[in-house]
Amino acid sequence: MKALMLKEYGRLEYADCPPPAVGPGDVRVAVRACGICGSDVHGMDGSTGRRKPPLIMGHEAAGTVVEVGPGVSDWRQGDRVTFDSTLSCGACRFCRAGRVNLCRDRQVLGVSCGDYRRDGAMAEFVVVPDRALYRLPEGLSFERAALAEPLSVAIHAVGRANLLPGASAAVIGTGVIGLLAVQALRAAGARTIIAADVDPTRLDLAAALGADACLRADEADVPSEVARMTGGQGADAAFEAVGVAPAVRTAVGSIRRGGTVVLIGNVAPAVELPLQAVVTRELTLYGSCASAGEYPACLDLLASGRVNVDALISRVVPLAEGAEWFRRLHDGGSGLMKVILKP
Numbered sequence: 001m002k003a004l005m006l007k008e009y010g011r012l013e014y015a016d017c018p019p020p021a022v023g024p025g026d027v028r029v030a031v032r033a034c035g036i037c038g039s040d041v042h043g044m045d046g047s048t049g050r051r052k053p054p055l056i057m058g059h060e061a062a063g064t065v066v067e068v069g070p071g072v073s074d075w076r077q078g079d080r081v082t083f084d085s086t087l088s089c090g091a092c093r094f095c096r097a098g099r100v101n102l103c104r105d106r107q108v109l110g111v112s113c114g115d116y117r118r119d120g121a122m123a124e125f126v127v128v129p130d131r132a133l134y135r136l137p138e139g140l141s142f143e144r145a146a147l148a149e150p151l152s153v154a155i156h157a158v159g160r161a162n163l164l165p166g167a168s169a170a171v172i173g174t175g176v177i178g179l180l181a182v183q184a185l186r187a188a189g190a191r192t193i194i195a196a197d198v199d200p201t202r203l204d205l206a207a208a209l210g211a212d213a214c215l216r217a218d219e220a221d222v223p224s225e226v227a228r229m230t231g232g233q234g235a236d237a238a239f240e241a242v243g244v245a246p247a248v249r250t251a252v253g254s255i256r257r258g259g260t261v262v263l264i265g266n267v268a269p270a271v272e273l274p275l276q277a278v279v280t281r282e283l284t285l286y287g288s289c290a291s292a293g294e295y296p297a298c299l300d301l302l303a304s305g306r307v308n309v310d311a312l313i314s315r316v317v318p319l320a321e322g323a324e325w326f327r328r329l330h331d332g333g334s335g336l337m338k339v340i341l342k343p
Helices: 038-046 150-161 176-187 200-208 222-229 243-253 275-280 296-303 321-329
Strands: 003-010 011-016 026-035 059-067 078-083 125-130 131-134 168-172 193-195 213-216 235-240 256-263 284-286 312-319 338-342
Touching: 003 168, 003 321, 011 321, 026 078, 026 193, 026 235, 038 078, 038 222, 038 235, 038 284, 038 321, 059 125, 059 150, 078 321, 150 296, 168 222, 168 243, 176 200, 193 200, 193 222, 213 222, 222 243, 235 321, 296 312, 312 321, 321 338
Parallel strands: 168 193, 168 235, 193 213, 235 256, 256 284, 312 338
Antiparallel strands: 003 011, 026 059, 026 125, 026 338, 059 078, 078 131
16 A cells, blocks of 8 residues: 655655555544644654654545455444444553543554554555444535544533633634634534734634634733733633743633643643743643544534635645645745645
8 A cells, every 4th residue: 555654753655565464343434534734743853752764654535445354243334333442452441431542552553662563544445343434424525524533622621620611711722623623622512712922824713713813922911911802811721732931821820810721732842831830820721632432422523514624725736745835834834724735
């Protein structure tokens, strides 16, 4: 099969690779669409340490079932599917509690971090356990369905905050996850949603997708402006979707006493935390990793149109051109959000 292989850091090659084997409980999927995630872009240059070559990357995907392994009874050739990128064991205490994202033996498609290596979906075929599959609603395109994975990350993060209807929220960083978080907050009943970023184009998109106010983080004092917009209190919750120290400080500074910060961004391995503000204002900090059972809700939101992902898809291109589009994304390609690869 053809695949986009990370041969070494900084070098992707469209190459022939052996198709993945189908074992008991497995399903082979012909990939019809696979998104390039920001973590893939950072993984390409080795900065995250979680994409050790050689590796086929890619975890945001959808396609059709072409082969099922022994013991698989719920899936047939031709079924249109997407799949959870986090592959859990299904038996540990976390899996039994529904917290599959915390499974000690989990693997992630398209990730090679030292503990394991799992080829991903930037290929003609990918193999996943049948329990990771989800059937696509009729009429939902493969391109839109590929964004179920990042949407599940946003939905999971919003759920971590346990917000009441009518709550106020700040979203720090309006990349793909931040923009999906804006829409997830709107779907969850948030009353006031304030987005902050340094990119005016992304802020315009945040406004179009449901943010009530948008702030330039490089021009405004974001915490002061959020306080002004929330009656001097600060937001009930802030969602940090960048993963760098300045954004974390902004998130902490933008919430009320007793408020909640949800940390989604995962670029820097360590950041400085404004500890005294967290302690003296009795803030709650949640980490948010991947998702845990949110796929059905995501597919419903996508199929119903309540979440708009078309606005986030910048290009749909052949997998064979993937290396060039990785380069453009890595170099900060102007206006690019989500690039979808099609094998």
